[in-house]
Amino acid sequence: MISRTIATLSMLVLSVDCLSQSTDSIPKVKKDTLNLPKRLVAVVADNFAVTRPLNFEFSNTAPYSYTSEQGNDKLPDSKVRKFQQIKMSANFNFIKRKSWLLGATAGYKGTSVETEIVHPGTIENTIFKDDFHYLFSAVSFTYFSTLFKKRTFYSSTIMVDGSDKYVERVKGIFLATMLLKANQKTRMTVGFMVNIDPAAQIPAIPTFSYEHKFDNGLIADIVLPRSMYLRKFVFKRNGRLSVGMELDQTNFYMYNLDGTRQKYEYRQLDINPGMVYEHAIGKYLMLTAKSGMKLSPNGRIFKKESSFGDPVYEIKPDPSFYFNVGVSFNPFSFFGKKR
Structure with missing residues (x-):
């Protein structure tokens, strides 16, 4: 659920680029001077946009040891010999109007x-x-308005997830984001999101984004709670190198652990500091490579009707090395065009 929220937040953060002005003041925009959804889609469709229409990733984590507990009992140290994931996702906006946008997301994660x-x-x-x-699908509705004379985005998402065996949960997200500042060098937003999920670790959380373009070509790019990066375009802007960290989540459903029909869910928050390199191939393809350390505070197995805070089994993995390679296809790319 965190990753889907992050995608929605990232899309809204990217969209403020279409409102950048030479001053920090963001007055209420006249209806005949701004078709926001079209510009929003144009920015999201940029080569290096976070939310890409079609995306495929493969990641591998080096072997690591972990400690574990079952109830109040500590268990001997064990080891994960192999941990690999394949991720596929598709994101499309299929209805665009002047003041609102309707989109859908679908994806698969194999572990x-x-x-x-x-x-x-x-x-x-x-x-x-x-x-x-693990499979999921979601429909998102985004509405563009003003609040206290500031451009504001409201987004609500309904998501259904499950496994290759069953549909498991229906979840919801509400996200509100206000544009505080937008000029040629700096853009900043603040907001909050509510996670409507009985098993959620944190039901509500504030959000914040900040991007600043320095004179030497470096870009500070912060999207909380998603990521913090220092970026630099290279190879005549065909490539982008980033150093920093991002959050990810490992989750899937489990069955027949104790010989019963009880359903369980495994969740693990991953903090991934490291480097990212992205390179545009032609007009529509983007290759991505990531590498660094994976830090996971804990992973928990809990009953489906329970919550993350009430686990039946908990592990604490040691830090481990990871690498990730991916390719995305963007038929709406603006590569090679002046913006």
């Missing part, structure tokens, strides 16, 4: 795990192997 589990009080190990499939 392949191989774990060496040490049993308490013995030297015997069990090798656990499995593949988990």
